[in-house]
Amino acid sequence: MKLECLNCGQTWNWQQFIIKCPCGGRLEIKRDVAGLDGERLKEIFRERLRERMSIYASGVWRYKELIFPELPEDRIVTKYEGNTGLYAPEPIRKNIGIRGLHFKAQSENPSGSFKDNGMTVAVSHGRHLGYTRFACSSTGNTSASLAMYAAMGESSSFVFVPESGISENKVMQTLAYGAKVIRFDGTYDDGIVFLEQYAKDLGLYVCNSINPFRIAGQKSIIYEAAQYLNWELPDWIIVPGGALSNVTAIGKGLEDLWTLGMIPKCPRIALVQAEGASPFHKMMAAGAEKLRPEPEPQTVASALNIGNPPSWKAARRVLEFCRGVTCSVTDEEILLSKQIIDRSGIGCEPASAASLAGLRKLLAEKVIDKDETALCILTGNLLKDTDVLSKMANPGRAAYSSLTVEEIETLL
Numbered sequence: 001m002k003l004e005c006l007n008c009g010q011t012w013n014w015q016q017f018i019i020k021c022p023c024g025g026r027l028e029i030k031r032d033v034a035g036l037d038g039e040r041l042k043e044i045f046r047e048r049l050r051e052r053m054s055i056y057a058s059g060v061w062r063y064k065e066l067i068f069p070e071l072p073e074d075r076i077v078t079k080y081e082g083n084t085g086l087y088a089p090e091p092i093r094k095n096i097g098i099r100g101l102h103f104k105a106q107s108e109n110p111s112g113s114f115k116d117n118g119m120t121v122a123v124s125h126g127r128h129l130g131y132t133r134f135a136c137s138s139t140g141n142t143s144a145s146l147a148m149y150a151a152m153g154e155s156s157s158f159v160f161v162p163e164s165g166i167s168e169n170k171v172m173q174t175l176a177y178g179a180k181v182i183r184f185d186g187t188y189d190d191g192i193v194f195l196e197q198y199a200k201d202l203g204l205y206v207c208n209s210i211n212p213f214r215i216a217g218q219k220s221i222i223y224e225a226a227q228y229l230n231w232e233l234p235d236w237i238i239v240p241g242g243a244l245s246n247v248t249a250i251g252k253g254l255e256d257l258w259t260l261g262m263i264p265k266c267p268r269i270a271l272v273q274a275e276g277a278s279p280f281h282k283m284m285a286a287g288a289e290k291l292r293p294e295p296e297p298q299t300v301a302s303a304l305n306i307g308n309p310p311s312w313k314a315a316r317r318v319l320e321f322c323r324g325v326t327c328s329v330t331d332e333e334i335l336l337s338k339q340i341i342d343r344s345g346i347g348c349e350p351a352s353a354a355s356l357a358g359l360r361k362l363l364a365e366k367v368i369d370k371d372e373t374a375l376c377i378l379t380g381n382l383l384k385d386t387d388v389l390s391k392m393a394n395p396g397r398a399a400y401s402s403l404t405v406e407e408i409e410t411l412l
C-alpha cells in the first residue's frame, strides 16, 4: 500500500501522515488487489460473519485484506461498526414502482452515521503512528464519530464546527464523548482550509475525508451490502453527496470487487446532491472541467451543507469507472422522502433521504428504468436532527385535566 498524489503522482509510504501533497493535490491510497483470490476471500468473509468479539466481528475489519492489511491487529480501535441492516420495504418499492429496492442503513452504526466505517480506520492509523490528538472540521456527524473513536482510543479530539446551519444534536453528541468543540463563523469548507494550513504545526491528526484512510474504511459499506446480497448487487447504488467521500469510497469498493471477480456485474452509481449545495452536480451537468465552489451552501439537509467538496476529482473518476450519473433534489423533495423512509420504520436524517428523492427523480426522468433494481445508502440516524423532526411533527395534544377516553378517541 502507498499514498499517491492525484495531481502530480508523487508517492509516500503509509507509515506517515501527510494531509496534502506539496503541489496541493489530494492523496489517495494505491493498492493493487489484483494478486488476491476473490473466491478465497469470500470464504474468509463468510467464516468471519460468525465472529462475536474479535476485530473481525466488525463490519469494516471483516474485510481487512481489502482495506488495510498492513495494520497490526492490536492497533485497531473498533466498536464493531458496520453490521448494519439491509432492508427491502415492500410499500416503498411498490409506491415508487421499481422492480427491486433495498436500503442499507449506515444510520445503525454506533455513532449513528456512515462516518464510523471510515473513522475506525483513520483513528487506528493515527494511533499506530503515535498520534494522541485528533481533529476535524464538521457539520456534526464526522465530529461525533471522531469524538467517539478518540475516546475509545484514550486520545483527545478537537473539532471545528460552524456556528450555524447544523444540527445541535450532533454537537451535543460530540461534546458528550468528550471532544473539545470550537465553534466558528463559517462553513465546513473554511474549517478544512484551516486544518490544511495548521494541523501539522499543532500536531493534529486530521480525520476528515481528505484523509485517504477514511475512504479506505468506507469501502466496507459496499462490501457488506454485496456479501449480504450473496455477491449480486442491484443495478444502481444511490448515494447522497456532500464532501463526496462516500461516493468515492463506494466506487472504489466496487472497483475492488469487480477487479477480483467477486461480483458478476458492476452496478452504476447515482450521486444525489441537495440543490442548494450541488457544485459537483452542476459541474457534471455542464460538462465542465473544474468544480466551481458554492460559497454559501444552503440546504435543510445540514450534513450536505458543503460548497467545496474536497473529493471531487476522485468522485469524478469513480463515476467514470461505473458509468455514474448525478442529479440534485430540492429540500421539499428531501423532506417528502424522509417522511416516507421514517414511516416505513427504518428512519433517517434529512441528508440520507436525498438518496430516495434522487431515485424518485431519476425514475421519473427515465434515467433509471422501473425494471431495474436499486440500493439506497441511508447515511445518518433519524435522531440526529430533532429540529427538523419538530418542524415536521404534528402531535395530537390533550390537556391532562381533560384526559378522558372520549378525548383520546378524537386524537386517534
Ligand SMILES: Cc1ncc(COP(=O)(O)O)c(C=O)c1O
Residues within 6 Å of the ligand: 113, 141, 142, 209, 240, 241, 242, 243, 244, 245, 246, 247, 303, 304, 349, 351, 352, 379, 380
Ligand atoms: C448523514 C450524512 N449523509 C451524507 C453525507 C454526505 O457524504 P459525503 O460528504 O461523503 O458526500 C454526510 C456528510 O458528509 C452526512 O453526514
Ligand SMILES: N[C@@H](CCOP(=O)(O)O)C(=O)O
Residues within 6 Å of the ligand: 115, 137, 138, 139, 140, 141, 142, 143, 188, 207, 208, 209, 210, 242, 243, 244, 245, 303, 304, 306
Ligand atoms: N457531513 C460531514 C461533512 C463532511 O465531512 P468529511 O468527514 O467528509 O470530511 C460531517 O458530518 O461533518
